[in-house]
Amino acid sequence: MARRVLVTGGAGYIGSHTVLQLLREGFYVVVVDNLDNSSEVAVQRVAELAGGFGKNLAFHRIDIQDKEALEKVFHTTKFDAVIHFAGLKAVGESVQKPLLYYKNNIIGTITLLEVMAAHGCKKLVFSSSATVYGWPKHLPCTEESPLHAMNPYGRTKLMIEEICRDVHHADNDWKIMLLRYFNPVGAHPSGHIGEDPRGIPNNLMPFIQQVAVGRRPSLTIFGTDYSTKDGTGVRDYIHVVDLADGHIAALKKFFDDPTTGCEAYNLGTGKGTSVFEMVTAFEKASGKKIPLILTARRPGDAETLYAGTAKAEKELKWKAKYGIEEMCRDQWNWAIKNPWGYGLPEPPN
Numbered sequence: 001m002a003r004r005v006l007v008t009g010g011a012g013y014i015g016s017h018t019v020l021q022l023l024r025e026g027f028y029v030v031v032v033d034n035l036d037n038s039s040e041v042a043v044q045r046v047a048e049l050a051g052g053f054g055k056n057l058a059f060h061r062i063d064i065q066d067k068e069a070l071e072k073v074f075h076t077t078k079f080d081a082v083i084h085f086a087g088l089k090a091v092g093e094s095v096q097k098p099l100l101y102y103k104n105n106i107i108g109t110i111t112l113l114e115v116m117a118a119h120g121c122k123k124l125v126f127s128s129s130a131t132v133y134g135w136p137k138h139l140p141c142t143e144e145s146p147l148h149a150m151n152p153y154g155r156t157k158l159m160i161e162e163i164c165r166d167v168h169h170a171d172n173d174w175k176i177m178l179l180r181y182f183n184p185v186g187a188h189p190s191g192h193i194g195e196d197p198r199g200i201p202n203n204l205m206p207f208i209q210q211v212a213v214g215r216r217p218s219l220t221i222f223g224t225d226y227s228t229k230d231g232t233g234v235r236d237y238i239h240v241v242d243l244a245d246g247h248i249a250a251l252k253k254f255f256d257d258p259t260t261g262c263e264a265y266n267l268g269t270g271k272g273t274s275v276f277e278m279v280t281a282f283e284k285a286s287g288k289k290i291p292l293i294l295t296a297r298r299p300g301d302a303e304t305l306y307a308g309t310a311k312a313e314k315e316l317k318w319k320a321k322y323g324i325e326e327m328c329r330d331q332w333n334w335a336i337k338n339p340w341g342y343g344l345p346e347p348p349n
Contacts, residue, residue, distance in 0.1 A: 023057060124175070177264075179247065209282075224294050236272055
């Protein structure tokens with residue numbers, strides 16, 4: 001009997017790649033997503049890419065804040081575990097609209113936990129973030145680094161982590177993995193699923209991609225006077241397929257290790273790459289020149305951030321396999337096949 005996994009936010013960027021890996025590993029997957037910043041086309045393409053396993057995928061368009069709708073899904077399927085991606089994720093928007101972020105991310109998660117508890121499903125993999133570390137004084141960031149989120153988005157992730165720790169403390173039947181992602185980039189090697197943000201991208205790679213395909217005239221780089229190797233900010237970029245595999249590793253640990261409690265794991269490569277280095281690698285992969293506008297630092301941006309990955313390597317038996325060349329190659333393959341993402345070209349203004 002295939003294990004049954006509910007994936008919230010499974011039509012999104014990281015969610016869709018994880019759903020594909022789950023199907024290929026023989027899991028039965030139910031996706032719930034409100035399609036706020038995602039597309040049902042991604043779910044259809046995942047089913048196609050999964051071949052014969054595609055029949056083990058179901059999709060419901062619901063918001064996890066809708067308790068009644070979520071209850072119906074749990075009534076129809078007995079889940080072995082939940083992977084929780086659903087949430088708003090733009091740092092800048094969270095500063096402008098904090099209540100929207102607290103309501104959506106925290107109340108949505110509490111509703112999900114309540115429904116899970118009512119149905120006896122107490123295994124959760126939570127999509128957390130390196131933003132919980134704020135601006136770390138010591139690198140690499142390890143799971144023991146102090147937690148200090150610097151914006152409402154990061155605080156929602158940190159609060160949800162605290163809620164999860166309290167839920168496990170109150171009832172140690174709960175098994176919870178808090179996966180702290182660094183900077184997910186790239187796309188599935190097929191080029192059929194990838195990142196497709198609505199509006200202006202908040203992250204470096206989709207922005208570079210949109211410049212390369214002609215959707216935007218130039219890339220703005222915020223800050224060239226950091227005390228880094230070339231003056232630009234340094235981040236730990238991780239291929240989205242590696243990240244998806246990290247979720248499979250977390251699930252397997254639940255099922256193989258009965259002593260699992262509530263644990264946090266960094267998912268990154270352990271290597272820092274600067275903005276300029278990433279632009280150069282993308283130019284090489286795409287053969288396109290990316291016009292740059294250099295401007296002042298953004299308030300709230302950390303200078304350098306990269307992961308210590310020893311804990312995930314040891315306890316999850318997981319390690320990132322891909323470097324920035326593969327990340328840029330796969331991102332460009334997705335871009336040329338889907339210059340407008342999952343949608344149609346935007347009409348000219």
